[in-house]
Amino acid sequence: MRRYERPVFSLLYRMVRDRALAEDLAQETFIKVLNGIKSYRPEFKFSSWIFKVANNAAIDHLRRRSIDTMSLDGAPDAMTPNARAASALQLSDHGETPLQEVEARELGGAIDRAIGRLRPEYRACILLRHVEGYAYEEIAQMLDLPLGTVKTYIHRARNELRGYLEDRRV
């Protein structure tokens, strides 16, 4: 487990961009893998199986979060400006917590910010390919996607990343 602890946690952290949540998802991943070790199929690489479980945990979380997300500008079906204002979220600025400061420092580089702007599916593909070094075929297996889709996602992700990074450098 120590061998996979850092790569799995790093992938999850970059997927959800929240340290505490990434740790919860990493725990969930390892517990699921270790409790389900009997269902492991040796024709797959063990590392592929772990990343598959981790990625599913991250994507499930991100989907749930997008359903729970509410517009900061108020309900879209509000009929009047007052109704819209009344339904808007009220946020108060208490500054960053120490954990948020750590996150801002760790994920604050240009490349990490650019990765954070990618769609989650693109983010998973690009991290598995270019950070973890998996082959396209292995990524397709891990993410249950056709090989062509994985190639398209990675190609688009690279174009978007280059675009973000070049905008920053202009």
Added chain:
Amino acid sequence: MSDTDLQHLTPDEVELWAQGLLPAARALHLSQCPACLATAERERKLFVELAQLQRFSPEFGFVERVMAKVRIPTPSGGFKQ
């Protein structure tokens, strides 16, 4: 100059070039096509940035916290926490 020499590199070929795996016959195209060379160099720069990304560690005691929740099979066929 063959037709292959004139064909622009595909994204897969650019990736192979960045890894030093593109056959020499196709890599020759880069010396004749400034557009492909510029694209390939931009891609290589991105690959290097991605490969150099920092790996993060969870908080101290992570393994112990996980193992406390894993069910370990017992000789009698049951599980213990």
